[in-house]
Amino acid sequence: MLRLKPAFLIAALAGLLVVAPATTAATPDSPTVSATGTGYAEVAPDIAVLRFGVTSRQPNVAAARDEVAAGVGRLLELARSFGIADEHISTAALNVRPDTSWNPETRTQEHRGFIVSRQLSFKLTDISRLGELTERALGLGVTEASPAAFDTSRREALEAEALAAAARDARARATTIATALDAKVGKPLSLSAVGGFAPPQPMLRATMAEADGMGGAETYEPGLIRVEAGVNATFELED
Known part of the structure; x- marks a missing residue:
C-alpha cells in the first residue's frame, strides 16, 4: 500500500493532480475506481x-457628531481596559444622513435634523471575557451590536486535518467498492479537494431555568468551529 508523505499529501489535497510515474502509469484502458x-x-x-455601532439623532450635525464621538470614546477606553491592542481595533468613518419623516397631512417629507453613526470592531483573543466585554459595551449606550464572529488561530492546521481525513475516507470508500467486485485499490491517479470553513454562531450555555440565576455575561458560550473538506479521488483497480 502506497503511503504518501505529509507534505506531498497536503499539496495533492490543495487541488494538484497526482499521477504515477510514466513507467507505471495506468493505460487509458486500465480499470479505475x-x-x-x-x-x-x-x-x-x-x-x-x-x-x-453608535448612532445619534440631533437637530444639527455638530451635536450628533459630538454625541457619537463621546460614545465611541467610551468604547475605545473599554476595549483598551480589556487589553485589546490598537491594531485589533477598527473604526469606520462617520456616516451622516438627513433625518426626515413623512407628514401625511401635507404629503411631504419634513426635515427633522440629522442622523450620525459610526461602527467599531474589536478583535478579542481572550474568549473567556467575551460575555463581560459585550455586556459592558451594551451598558455604554451602543445602539447596534452584531453577533460575535468566531475564528481560530489554528485554521490552517484544521484545514489540513480535515483534508487528510477526507483523503482517508475517499480511499476507504474506494476500497469498499473494489472489495465488492473482488478487486483491490491500487495507486492514486488523481486527487482533487474542496472544502470550507464554517464558523459557529454564539449560543447560550444554559437552559432558561439555569439562566435565571446567571448574569448576562455568564450566558455567552461560543460553539465549536468545524472545518469540513471533501476529496475526489481516482485509484488504479487491481485484480
Whole structure:
C-alpha cells in the first residue's frame, strides 16, 4: 500500500493532480475506481470579532457628531481596559444622513435634523471575557451590536486535518467498492479537494431555568468551529 508523505499529501489535497510515474502509469484502458471522501476537524474558537455601532439623532450635525464621538470614546477606553491592542481595533468613518419623516397631512417629507453613526470592531483573543466585554459595551449606550464572529488561530492546521481525513475516507470508500467486485485499490491517479470553513454562531450555555440565576455575561458560550473538506479521488483497480 502506497503511503504518501505529509507534505506531498497536503499539496495533492490543495487541488494538484497526482499521477504515477510514466513507467507505471495506468493505460487509458486500465480499470479505475473513483470515490468522494469527506472529513472534518473541530476546535473551540480562540478569537472573537465584536462589532458595535453608535448612532445619534440631533437637530444639527455638530451635536450628533459630538454625541457619537463621546460614545465611541467610551468604547475605545473599554476595549483598551480589556487589553485589546490598537491594531485589533477598527473604526469606520462617520456616516451622516438627513433625518426626515413623512407628514401625511401635507404629503411631504419634513426635515427633522440629522442622523450620525459610526461602527467599531474589536478583535478579542481572550474568549473567556467575551460575555463581560459585550455586556459592558451594551451598558455604554451602543445602539447596534452584531453577533460575535468566531475564528481560530489554528485554521490552517484544521484545514489540513480535515483534508487528510477526507483523503482517508475517499480511499476507504474506494476500497469498499473494489472489495465488492473482488478487486483491490491500487495507486492514486488523481486527487482533487474542496472544502470550507464554517464558523459557529454564539449560543447560550444554559437552559432558561439555569439562566435565571446567571448574569448576562455568564450566558455567552461560543460553539465549536468545524472545518469540513471533501476529496475526489481516482485509484488504479487491481485484480
